[in-house]
Amino acid sequence: MAEKVVEIENLVKRYRELVALDHLCLSVEEGEIFGLLGPNGSGKTTAINCILSLLKFDKGSVRVFGEEMRPDNYRVKRQIGVAMQNVAVFGELTVQENIDYFCGLYIREKELRRQCVEDAIAFSGLSEFRKFYPGKLSGGLLRRLNIACGVAHKPKLIILDEPTVAVDPQSRNRILEGIQKLNREGATVIYTSHYMEEVEQICGRIAILDKGRCIASGTKEELKSMIKTGEKIRIEAEGLTPVQEKEIGELRHVYQVGYQDGMLEIRCSGGKHNLAHILEYFGKNEIGFGRVYAEQPTLNDVFLEITGKELRDPVGGQQ
Amino acid sequence: MIIFKAFFKILKKNLTGIALYVVIYLAITVFVSVTSTERADEVFSKEAMDIGLENRDQGRLGAALAGYLGQSNAVKKIPESREELCDAMYYREIDYVLKIPEDFTERFGAGEREGLIEGTDVPGSAASFFVEHEVDGFLKTVGMYLDAGIGMERALQLAEEDMGVRADVSFLSRDDARQMPVGYYYFQYLPYVFISIMVLGVGAAMMSFQDRDMDGRNKCASMPFFSRNLQIFLGCAAFTAAVDAVFLGMACGSCAEYLFSAKGALSAVNAVIFSICALSLAWFLSGFLKNQETIVGFSNLAGLSFSFLGGVFVPMDVMGETARQIARFVPSYWYEKANGEIQKAGGLADAGQIWLDFLAVAMFALAFFSMGLLARRMKLMRAQ
Structure with a gap:
C-alpha cells in the first residue's frame, strides 16, 4: 500500500455563519494525481489553504508526509510546491528572476538553484521568454510561469489550484502534459479544478466536493459506477411512433427514452452492447436513422445525479 | 538573501x-x-519715488511741503523742455511731476484746499497713489492745525513733527x-x-x-x-x-x-x-x-x-x-x-x-x- 502524503480528517472551517469545510475527510497517496473537483465555492481552495497552513481551521487535522501541518513546519513545506489560482509573480522581475526568487525561498545553494531554475524554464517552455517581464506575457505563458515558480525546487508534493483558468487550449494542454510529466518523475499532485474534463484526463483518483463536503471519491470508473446513468445514446431517427418508443424503452438496460425533433435519446444503466441491441431493433422494424452518438457518463453526470445540479460548463465553455 | x-x-x-x-x-x-x-539683504524702507518738483510758491508752505517730500523721496528738478520731461518720465527717471503754484501759501491759509497743486504721473504706475497720499496727508495735517486757529508757522512745525512719526515695521522672525x-x-x-x-x-x-x-x-x-x-x-x-x-x-x-x-x-x-x-x-x-x-x-x-x-x-x-x-x-x-x-x-x-x-x-x-x-x-x- 502506497504511503499517504496528505491525510485530512474531519476538517471543519467556518467563516462566521458560513461553513466552508464540513467535516472533510481526504487522503492522497504517494505518486498519484489526486483531483479535487467541485463547483465554485465548494471549498476546494479553502481545503488547499488549510493543507498549506495558510488558514486556521476550527476542527479536524491535516497531516502531510505523516507530520502535522503547521505554519512553522518548514521541513514539510520544503517538500511542497504550490501554484495558486491567481498568478502570484513579481511584475518587476523577469521570468528568470521570478523563478529564481521562488526557488530561492527553498534552495539557498546557488549552483543547485541555478540548475533548478534552468530545469523549470525548460519544463515550462519559457526559454525564449526568460528576459521578459510578466506584463509582456500572454495569459497562457503567465500561467506556465506561475507553475514554474511553484515547482522549480522539485517538490515531492505539488498543489495546483485551478492552474488552467482563462488559458487557451494550447497552453492548457501543455500545462496538463507538464503536470503528468512531473507526476511521472515522482511528484504527487493535488489538482483542483471545476473543469471535469481536465480532472478526468489527468487524475487517477478524484474527490468531488460540494458545500465543503466530500460527496464522492474514488477513481473515475468507481465514481461513474456509483450512479445509475451508464451509456447515453442519441440517434437521429425520423418517424418513430410512440409504440416503437415504448418498445425501445423496454429493451435491456434501457431506463429512459426521450424523442423530440427527430432525435431519440436513450439512457442505459450499465451493461454492454447497448448500442448494438438498439440498432438491431431499428433494423428489425425497418426504422431509418441518421447519425448515431454514444457517450459514456461524465463526472458531471455523477455530480448531477448526486447533487441534482450541474457541475460546470464543459471545457469548451471555459472563459 | x-x-x-x-x-x-x-x-x-x-x-x-x-x-x-x-x-x-x-x-x-x-x-x-x-x-x-x-x-x-534688504531692510524695510518706505517706497521712494523720483519726484520732479517745481515750487513757485514764495511762502513757507510750499517749501515745507517740498522739504517733507524730500525726506523719503528723491526730489528732482523738472527738465525745461516738454520733450525732455516726457523722456524722463518714459524712462522712469521721474515718477511724478508736482507743480506748486506761486500763491500757494496765501490761498491755502485763506482756506482754499482743493485744486491748488498740479500733479502728473506716468500712466499705469502706482506713483500717483504714493505721492498724492503723502501730499494729501501733509496738507490735511497743516489744514487741520490752521482750522484750529494755529498760525502757519506753528502749524507747519506741528505737521512736520506729526508726519515724522513712522510706523515700526518688523518682519516675522x-x-x-x-x-x-x-x-x-x-x-x-x-x-x-x-x-x-x-x-x-x-x-x-x-x-x-x-x-x-x-x-x-x-x-x-x-x-x-x-x-x-x-x-x-x-x-x-x-x-x-x-x-x-x-x-x-x-x-x-x-x-x-x-x-x-x-x-x-x-x-x-x-x-x-x-x-x-x-x-x-x-x-x-x-x-x-x-x-x-x-x-x-x-x-x-x-x-x-x-x-x-x-x-x-x-x-x-x-x-x-x-x-x-x-x-x-x-x-x-x-x-x-x-x-x-x-x-x-x-x-x-x-x-x-x-x-x-x-x-x-x-x-x-x-x-x-x-x-x-x-x-x-x-x-x-x-x-x-
Missing part, C-alpha cells in the same frame, strides 16, 4: 520616480535659498531669517522629499510583498517567517541608509561648511531620525495601498500634506493658532521645530530642547510602526 535582492530589484523599477523627487527637491532648495538670501545659512534651507525641505521617496520606493516594494497572493506564496515556502521579515527589514534599512547617504552627500557638496559644524551635525541627526520616521510612515501607509498605479499619487499626497501641515513650505509664524495645534500631530512639525532651534542653539551643549524634538519624531516613527503592525494584524484576522 533572495528577498533582500528582490526588494532592491523592485525598488529599481521606481528609480525614475525617486530621482524625479530628488530633482524637485534640489530645485526648491536652490530657488528658496537664493531668493531668501536676496531678501535677507526676520532676525532669524536674515542670518539663516544655506544649510538651513537645505534641511528645511527634506521632510517632503523623504516622505515622497519612502512612500514611492518602500511603499511599492512592500505592496508587492504584501500582495495577498504573493504573501500566500511566500508563506508556503520553507523560508522561516523570521528570516523573510528580517530580509525585508534589512532592505528597508539599507534603502533608508542609502537615501540618507545621498542627501547628506549632496549636503557635503552644497553646504559642507555648515554640515561639518555642530549645527550641521544636529541637522544631519535630525534628518536621519526623520528618514526613519518617513520609512515607518511608508510602511504604515503601504498596508492601505490597493494597487501600484495609485502609488505615485499617494506619495505626492503624503509628501505634500505632511509638509504643508508640518510647516515645511509655510513658516509656522504665519500659520494660525489652530493650524499650529494640529501641526503638533505631524512629525514634520517637530522636524521643522528642531531645524529652527538648531539655528538658535549655540552648540551641542545648548541643544536640550532639540533632543526633545528628535524624541518626538522618533516617537512618531514608533507610532506609525505600531499602527502598521496593528493594521496588518487586523487584516490577517479578517482573512482567517
Whole structure:
C-alpha cells in the first residue's frame, strides 16, 4: 500500500455563519494525481489553504508526509510546491528572476538553484521568454510561469489550484502534459479544478466536493459506477411512433427514452452492447436513422445525479 | 538573501520616480535659498519715488511741503523742455511731476484746499497713489492745525513733527531669517522629499510583498517567517541608509561648511531620525495601498500634506493658532521645530530642547510602526 502524503480528517472551517469545510475527510497517496473537483465555492481552495497552513481551521487535522501541518513546519513545506489560482509573480522581475526568487525561498545553494531554475524554464517552455517581464506575457505563458515558480525546487508534493483558468487550449494542454510529466518523475499532485474534463484526463483518483463536503471519491470508473446513468445514446431517427418508443424503452438496460425533433435519446444503466441491441431493433422494424452518438457518463453526470445540479460548463465553455 | 535582492530589484523599477523627487527637491532648495538670501539683504524702507518738483510758491508752505517730500523721496528738478520731461518720465527717471503754484501759501491759509497743486504721473504706475497720499496727508495735517486757529508757522512745525512719526515695521522672525545659512534651507525641505521617496520606493516594494497572493506564496515556502521579515527589514534599512547617504552627500557638496559644524551635525541627526520616521510612515501607509498605479499619487499626497501641515513650505509664524495645534500631530512639525532651534542653539551643549524634538519624531516613527503592525494584524484576522 502506497504511503499517504496528505491525510485530512474531519476538517471543519467556518467563516462566521458560513461553513466552508464540513467535516472533510481526504487522503492522497504517494505518486498519484489526486483531483479535487467541485463547483465554485465548494471549498476546494479553502481545503488547499488549510493543507498549506495558510488558514486556521476550527476542527479536524491535516497531516502531510505523516507530520502535522503547521505554519512553522518548514521541513514539510520544503517538500511542497504550490501554484495558486491567481498568478502570484513579481511584475518587476523577469521570468528568470521570478523563478529564481521562488526557488530561492527553498534552495539557498546557488549552483543547485541555478540548475533548478534552468530545469523549470525548460519544463515550462519559457526559454525564449526568460528576459521578459510578466506584463509582456500572454495569459497562457503567465500561467506556465506561475507553475514554474511553484515547482522549480522539485517538490515531492505539488498543489495546483485551478492552474488552467482563462488559458487557451494550447497552453492548457501543455500545462496538463507538464503536470503528468512531473507526476511521472515522482511528484504527487493535488489538482483542483471545476473543469471535469481536465480532472478526468489527468487524475487517477478524484474527490468531488460540494458545500465543503466530500460527496464522492474514488477513481473515475468507481465514481461513474456509483450512479445509475451508464451509456447515453442519441440517434437521429425520423418517424418513430410512440409504440416503437415504448418498445425501445423496454429493451435491456434501457431506463429512459426521450424523442423530440427527430432525435431519440436513450439512457442505459450499465451493461454492454447497448448500442448494438438498439440498432438491431431499428433494423428489425425497418426504422431509418441518421447519425448515431454514444457517450459514456461524465463526472458531471455523477455530480448531477448526486447533487441534482450541474457541475460546470464543459471545457469548451471555459472563459 | 533572495528577498533582500528582490526588494532592491523592485525598488529599481521606481528609480525614475525617486530621482524625479530628488530633482524637485534640489530645485526648491536652490530657488528658496537664493531668493531668501536676496531678501535677507534688504531692510524695510518706505517706497521712494523720483519726484520732479517745481515750487513757485514764495511762502513757507510750499517749501515745507517740498522739504517733507524730500525726506523719503528723491526730489528732482523738472527738465525745461516738454520733450525732455516726457523722456524722463518714459524712462522712469521721474515718477511724478508736482507743480506748486506761486500763491500757494496765501490761498491755502485763506482756506482754499482743493485744486491748488498740479500733479502728473506716468500712466499705469502706482506713483500717483504714493505721492498724492503723502501730499494729501501733509496738507490735511497743516489744514487741520490752521482750522484750529494755529498760525502757519506753528502749524507747519506741528505737521512736520506729526508726519515724522513712522510706523515700526518688523518682519516675522526676520532676525532669524536674515542670518539663516544655506544649510538651513537645505534641511528645511527634506521632510517632503523623504516622505515622497519612502512612500514611492518602500511603499511599492512592500505592496508587492504584501500582495495577498504573493504573501500566500511566500508563506508556503520553507523560508522561516523570521528570516523573510528580517530580509525585508534589512532592505528597508539599507534603502533608508542609502537615501540618507545621498542627501547628506549632496549636503557635503552644497553646504559642507555648515554640515561639518555642530549645527550641521544636529541637522544631519535630525534628518536621519526623520528618514526613519518617513520609512515607518511608508510602511504604515503601504498596508492601505490597493494597487501600484495609485502609488505615485499617494506619495505626492503624503509628501505634500505632511509638509504643508508640518510647516515645511509655510513658516509656522504665519500659520494660525489652530493650524499650529494640529501641526503638533505631524512629525514634520517637530522636524521643522528642531531645524529652527538648531539655528538658535549655540552648540551641542545648548541643544536640550532639540533632543526633545528628535524624541518626538522618533516617537512618531514608533507610532506609525505600531499602527502598521496593528493594521496588518487586523487584516490577517479578517482573512482567517
